[in-house]
Amino acid sequence: MTATAVRGIGMPVKRKEDPRFIRGKGTYVDDIKLPGMLFMDIVRSPHAHARIKRIDVSKALAMPGVIDVITGEELAKANLAWMPTLMGDRQMVLPTDRVVYYAQEVAAVIATDRYTAADAVLAVEVEYEPLPPVLNPFEALKPDAPLVRPDREQKSNHIWHWEAGDKEKTDRAFQEAEVVVAQDLYIPRIHVASIETCGCVANYDPATDKLTIWMTSQAPHAHRTVFSLVTGIPEHKIRIISPDIGGGFGGKVPVYPGYVIATYATLKHKKPIKWIEDRSENLQADSFARDYHIHAELAATRDGKIRGLRVHVVADHGAFDAAANPSRFPAGLFSVCTGSYDMEAAHIQVDGVYTTKPPGGVAYRCSFRVTEAVHTIERMVDLLAHELGMDPAEIRFKNFIQPHQFPYKSPTGWEYDSGNYPAALQKALDMIGYQELRREQAERRARGELMGIGISTFTEIVGAGPSHTFDILGIKMFDSAEIRVHPTGAVIVRIGVQTQGQGHETTFAQIVAEELGIPVEYITVEHGDTDTAPYGLGTYASRSTPTAGAATAVAARKIREKARLIAAHLLEVSPDDLEWKDYAFRVKGAPDRYKTMQEIAFAAYTNFPFGLEPGLEAECYYDPPNLTFPFGAYVCVVDIDRGTGQVKIREFLAVDDCGTIINPMIVEGQIHGGLTMGMAPALFEEIVYDENGTMLTGTFMDYLLPTAVETPHWKTAKTVTPSPHHPLGAKGVGESPTIGAPPAIVNAVVDALSHLGVRHIDIPITPAKVYRILQEKGVAE
């Protein structure tokens, strides 16, 4: 068998899932249609904060086709008015007395068709007594601020305080520092805005006493456990099926009230209930990302050696702490914010705050707050460079963790597995022609033109577990794979993670192909059905390849070890006389005597050695020994239009290192998509509220997703520094570009304006924002 026949690791195999998507034959939740299905629609609050005085459902109930209107009162009787969040907080399913964000779920209508349900929503009469909204987390922390969560024992809007690093050591580094730069940075609320909104079809079948829920879930197993805990239904009587998912990006990790209400409704009415959000509901009420108010300080020597980092964050979590971070990390992995730089000390503090906004803090393609971390450090390093009059590339080379320092213990306690930062940056600078660009910039500046070059050299942290540190609601963050090789050498692989566009059906097949020497087209990957897939924690935070990918490789190797015994039996040699080479077991010294996995598989069912169990299958629950630390060096070149303030990305080069690459084509696709999703908040996306807490960006007319027209031609390149502890040497990649791109873009824009005294601009860098700066500096056209 040759590598081109197997098409294993390193091959640009076309995605196995694409034929069905390209033909429009994917199956999304809204494609599920069951006989007798009823439709649910949700009454939502027009206020950000109000007391509910009265809900009158009589007019709605009187409408033909309306079956039921479910309120918080009713759910309370079933002990379901509240549900636990993945962060150990509690969240209203439906309110009994108050609403705490605009578009919050207030009641649910069940009707025989979708149109009647929508009409009936308008017929439900709710009387509100508006309360003052709490929109700014700094105001929320003041003692006289209105309470967002009077249900809690602690009578303040402060949720938690979290710290990492060494305060004393850091304070000392700052006292002794020759230079200190400080900056406030705000990373606004953004929304994952996946093209498929959230929804479910919940079906309780009284005949089998089984509850089946098709839902848009990035973590079906974890969700089943949560559903079991919330409803008291035993776990084996619940089946969650996550069919094709039209984008997750972190927004399909939390459990939303709609899922719970639909489940309650199917248990009550014993009919299938379909609930699909519309676009505005999705944008207005589903979990948000970011909303970090950051104050950062960097201490350094005069010649540009960084000594310490001090960060304090006020994190706006909205009305419920419904993020999906690992339990012990309410601020996610933000403490990786010392980035790619070697420094003595760092001290990080984060305070979580309630406001009257929808639950925030979900990881939007950001590996648990790593976007925020990288934005902070990459901006601060540039600020330091400006302060010292140093080139931003030079200051990075001066402070990089050097290749020989790995494994590197960071001042906030992480152990970086591997990296070669100088090589990645040097490659990027050489490829883009950095010196030439700097010369061009000087010439343009002399002519009054505004051009900027921005660099970001980020370090990512992905692949949670290990289980001793990471869990969600107590469930350890391992992941799993189960492989069955059938008699003809065809394979089914089942994994505990859940694809949403990442290409698992292809890359995981390639891992097995590589390990077993079976051509990739004979391997099917299944996932997303809790009745059949092994237990896993799901796909988010770039964790699939580091965890389930490793599990798949280990399970395949277990199969290979059994296959060795069968091959020895077939070749009539001792197992020790065999070696695995060129995708077959060969007799040492006589490589022409061999057995392929296909031959071995057949024998596993027809001619296995005495005493050996028949069959050829294995499973692995993989608990990673550490996280993996992908990294990259990005360079962005922008031009600014002085007549409109528009920023145009002229060129963008991304050099990524995600260790061993399983499918270079898929990795490149992930990087293209991720860069676009990194550009989006840098230049376009922002969730905006007015002074009443009403959300103003509830459609794609105002929540600005960039299109192909706004997207520059991305240039990509790679370096390969394998992870020393991952069985394949692979790291995650899905989120690197989303994390690395924003500061590269901001640094480029600030660089274009730095000679005018500009030091920082908060994202999104809209034309209006830039134009105001141009006016202030007297260079607007």
Add this chain to the structure above:
Amino acid sequence: MIPGPFRYRRVRSVDEAVALLSQLGTDAKILSGGQSLIPMMKFRLAEPTYLLDINAIPGLDFIEERDGMLHLGALVRESTLERSSLVRQRYPILHDTAEVIADPLVRNLATVGGNLAHGDPANDHPATMLALRAQVVARGPNGERIIPIDDFFVDTFVTALQPDELLTEIRIPAPPPRSGGAYLKFERKVGDYAIAAAAVFLALDEAGRITQAGIGLTNLAYKPLRALDAERALLGQQPSEELFRHAAELAAQATDPVSDLRGPADYKRAVARTMTLRALRRALERAQANA
């Protein structure tokens, strides 16, 4: 995002449409491309009882030049306008406009007639039509009337069309020699309505002096605007960068934008100036190339 209940009727002729409009009054709405009306219905900002679909009326999608006029049928789609070689060669300003409206999917359905009839100051064609001094042809129970474009836009979402009238055609004077126009729009992203946009039409005499000037502005006031002072300042003058800057400034002063997510009012006014200036330059280039 689900519209309220409504009744739907597909009409087959202009006469039938007009008869039904007279009968049903303000309960009825014409459905053309549906790209403005349907979203409004989905948000329940519009809840018409009857929709009269005019898409099956034959012969309302003409693009032809005769009698010194360009005649555009009400049902001409934006995508048709965009691809028309007649429009591209003789009326590049219209091509400019069609090309920046919404996105290709919307343009496949949206009609020029609907774009004007909607009376939305954010729509792009009104400014172009103002710059080109177009005429709108309307058919009502008493027959046909011609409405000069200057009288057409009355208020936000309000036009001179009566509830029983159907817009059937738009007429645009054919361009004289040494004339040229341009439409420039600045938007947050493709598919967005303008932060500010300017339509400029210029005609020159043999000596190169400006003999005709039309400037229309998009999304900068409660209704589509004509920049009259700026036009006056240009008339009879030799084009120059200085003159254009002055005219662009006057155009910006004529605007009365509101602050919203597209930016603060003063920013929109500044962009209006930039767009007008750049459109003036491009219109001049085209006029000079058209000698």
